[in-house]
Amino acid sequence: MKLETDVLVIGGGMAGLTAACTAAEAGASITVVRKGHGATADSSGAIDIAGYLPGGSTPFGSAREGLQALVGLFPYHPYSVLGRVAADAESQFDQVLERVTDSVSSLKRWLSGSPAEVMGSLDHNISAVTVLGSTKPTSLLQTTMTPPEWDDDSTLLFAGFRGHSDFNASLAAKTFMAAQARLGEPPRRIADAQLSLAPFGKPYNVSSIEIARHLDHPGGIDALAEELSGHVERIGATHIALPPVLGLKRPAKNRSLLEELIEAQIFELLSFPPSVPGLRLLRSLDAALIGFGGRILEAHEAVGYEKSGSEISRIKCTTHHRTLEMLPSSVVIAGGKFIGGGIIGTEDGLTEPLFGLPVVSEDWTSTAGIRPQRLTRPVSITSEGHGLFACGLAVDKLLRPLDESGDTFANNLFSAGGMMAGYNYPVEKSGLGVALATGVTAGMNAVERVQEGRI
Ligand SMILES: Cc1cc2nc3c(=O)[nH]c(=O)nc-3n(C[C@H](O)[C@H](O)[C@H](O)COP(=O)(O)OP(=O)(O)OC[C@H]3O[C@@H](n4cnc5c(N)ncnc54)[C@H](O)[C@@H]3O)c2cc1C
Structure with missing residues (x-):
């Protein structure tokens, strides 16, 4: 069976759903394929944007302050990448702030009146009790x-x-x-x-x-x-x-x-998983997307692809009773990290299972041939965190994954959320914030690509 869609989103966690809502609100036809629950459902549901500097023990007073510090210090951080479309280095942080601010406004609108309605801002971090x-x-x-x-x-x-x-x-x-x-x-x-x-x-x-x-x-x-x-x-x-x-x-x-x-x-x-607020967040975003006319295919896994020229032309998806050939104009891959299954670790190293994209470390150096154990520390919890959490995909300034040579893998493939390299969410307290800001941006970029294709 063949299915055409403007934007295909692979992964239905925070990153995939916010990409999908953004693209659907812009008028594109959207299909999300989700093989199961990922980290979003397990999360406490509190949306961390920037809590700490890795290794630091004093929390940032506000997400704005945290963003400025992270962007200033870590050029490969997903927040920093959001600023790379800026015209010059001086306006890079303004670009990041604008992108995160817009993402937060969109999220508040989508969740308004839902069981996961949120409050808060970039101006003041809340001291939440666990x-x-x-x-x-x-x-x-x-x-x-x-x-x-x-x-x-x-x-x-x-x-x-x-x-x-x-x-x-x-x-x-x-x-x-x-x-x-x-x-x-x-x-x-x-x-x-x-x-x-x-x-x-x-x-x-x-x-x-x-x-x-x-x-x-x-x-x-x-x-x-x-x-x-x-x-x-x-x-x-x-x-x-x-x-x-x-x-x-x-x-x-x-x-x-x-x-x-x-x-x-x-x-x-x-709380820890199982998390009622994590489920409320996921279900409320599902409902928002369906309200915009988006389609979610549960228990469908993207397992293969075809490329023609520099574009992804087909994605093969399977579920227990059928195989679908998806024919998308743009694709957002938001499969999460180890819990979602967007990145997997074996005895031989870290891999991205669908496109075979290279997995890089925090500073975007190759992890090829490095066993995952070597990216962890002997002490299980440190304020620096484990390097393993910061591994993922390297991307260009439009969030398109890079291949082995550092070139854009496909012009119509965008990435978001936990799959991305360069940030250590457990120590920074930035997990759902990065997923949100990169999800919204990937959704916008995917729609722009669809529109370019129609011209
Ligand atoms: C226990 C725990 C608690 C956390 N608490 C917080 C918190 O309090 N605050 C915070 O900000 N962050 C928290 N985080 C981090 C945060 O949950 C993640 O950073 C964020 O949810 C990542 O979102 P995502 O959409 O990128 O990935 P995920 O939510 O993991 O979603 C990935 C999705 O992709 C699907 N998928 C993967 N591969 C395929 C495929 N080939 N085909 C189809 N579907 C596919 C998966 O089934 C899943 O639906 C926590 C994480 C964990 C594990």
Whole structure:
């Protein structure tokens, strides 16, 4: 079966979906093929743009400050590459800032009114609280995850659920209290509680997703309010920190109802996978794309390609019951890194499995023949991070991947997100921010290519 499309997007995470929404909004016909879930679904859902300098321990006060530092120091960083279309070196940073600012505005518009609606800006990094009771700098947060402004009268209750082993309320409370005391900042009264909810009658081995589904059901929030109210009264809690379980479909409404019932402010913490906010983000972007007339082919994997001249002319996609020949005018490859499967590591080295593109390291030197183990450090967590995370594709100024000789591989192939080399998202706290800014840019460039082809 053959399928024509203006833009084919390979990969349906943050990068692929934002590329697709951008291109669809510009009027192009879009098909996304997604073989499965990638890192976006696993992420905490907090959109980090620039949190730290690699090796640094003081967070950037704002994404704007972080972007300036990263672009100034790392010429191969994807943010720096966004500035390469600028007319001269002086206007390079302005170009980056404009691109990231526009991407954030687009994302806010697409997510507006959705379960993953976000707030925040490039002017101020938010200190988000995690399920460990630690904090991390991030730029955009889903509205239900935004921590309140504390004052001296605030009393915070960390509330966990019996049978939900992903969150230890007592540990989180102790860690957060110690950190606030060190900083000399409120809240000064912090407590913890264990709630019994037994979603769908299940008393143990409960996942965040099951609790979220339960709370989306009629009566779910009333049951939670009943459980919480005794604890709130006992300690006079003004604020409640919950793991991120306030619902997959209507977290903001669920939160308002709960706040009304217990008369305290609620916010969700950032968590590890399985991540309800990560799923909310993914599903909300899917819905935005479908609203623009885009098509998402789930469980379809791009497995082969044909090139005619300097253009990709066909992409072969398979699923368990059929094979499709996609005939795109432009292609965006946004397969993520090791979780998405856009880059894979074997005993022999790192490879990009679809086009066989060369995988390069942080400074765009070849990794050919280097075993992945040699790109990691003996200590598993360091402030510098592992070189492995910074490996990926080298690209030209339009985000088109480069071949072995450093030339553009194909004029109509663009890349975005975790596949790109030159940044170390776990230490920088820049993962979803890079995916967003490069996704939007790749989508714009892909549409321009379609339009050039029509002239
Ligand atoms: C546990 C964890 C927590 C994180 N937390 C945060 C956080 O709090 N904040 C933050 O900013 N960042 C966070 N990150 C980083 C962030 O999630 C990633 O940087 C970002 O999601 C990358 O997006 P992506 O679209 O490039 O890739 P992915 O989300 O991995 O998407 C890749 C997609 O491509 C598909 N795919 C791959 N190959 C093919 C193919 N051949 N055919 C069809 N489909 C294909 C995959 O199935 C997947 O759908 C976290 C990452 C992890 C792993």
